Amino acid sequence: MRISCPHRWSVTPEEAIEIQRSLAPQVIDEDVVPDLLSVAHRVAGVDVHQTPSGKMRAVVCVLTFPELIEEECISAEVEVSFPYIPGLLAFREGPAVLKAFEKIKADPDFILWDAQGRAHQRRIGLASQMGLILDIPSIGCAKSILYGEWTEPKDEVGSWTPITDPKNGDVIGATLRTKKGVQPVFVSVGHKVSLNTAIELVLKCCAGYRIPEPLRCAHRCAKEQPRGQGEQLSLF
Secondary structure (H helix, E strand, C coil): CCCCCCCCCCCCHHHHHHHHHHHHHHCCCCCCCCCHHHHCCEEEEEEEEECCCCCEEEEEEEEECCCCCEEEEEEEEECCCCCCCCCCHHHHHHHHHHHHHCCCCCCCCEEEECCCCCCCCCCCCHHHHHHHHHCCCEEEEECCCCCCECCCCCCCCCCEEEEECCCCCCEEEEEECCCCCCCCEEEEEEECCCHHHHHHHHHHHCCCCCCCHHHHHHHHHHCCCCCCCCCEEEEC
16 A cells, blocks of 8 residues: 655644644545445444654554455554654654555455544544545544543443534534443544444444454454564454
8 A cells, every 4th residue: 555644644743733724624424335334344443552762662453344354464664753742642652654565465444443533632543544544434532532522322232322522512423332231332424434334334334342442453463473573363
């Protein structure tokens, strides 16, 4: 995959905020691909963590959709060049993510991120910023909330309540129940999908667990012993 990034990564936190503000209006929160639920054949899940050596390691797992069979899982590592600041994770994790995506063999039709999309104080969390750079439909599916007000949904799979912006009441995401008896996940538009489509795709990617299978797959691969930067972890 060839990737063109519209901004520098080596910036100050203040510069990063201004970059987000300039990019946020470019994020599309409508369905660009008609009936993505039916026409999608591949989905990617992304996991990013810091290694014991202090590097940032990104793992991208590509699965078939809707079968959710793993096709490939790629990792990449880069030196950490930005501090940990909630709301600015794309500047810390983005370089490793893009390096991993450059290595994948088959482009996904959509991407799930363990991160925020529009449910963000500047409406551009990591799922939105990276979705915009990659120009691929993206969905934020986080285990915890960063910004917004919400109420607990019913304890039924598929039940959801809106996440709203406390400043103006706009709906910026959904608190979604993916499995009975467990905590919900926090879904928001990343890029090129509507919130309703994002909810449907997340539910289709859950295989009886709270967390969608592409993200579970990426997390499993991330916990394996490193096998070299950008090296394929598995392919079958």
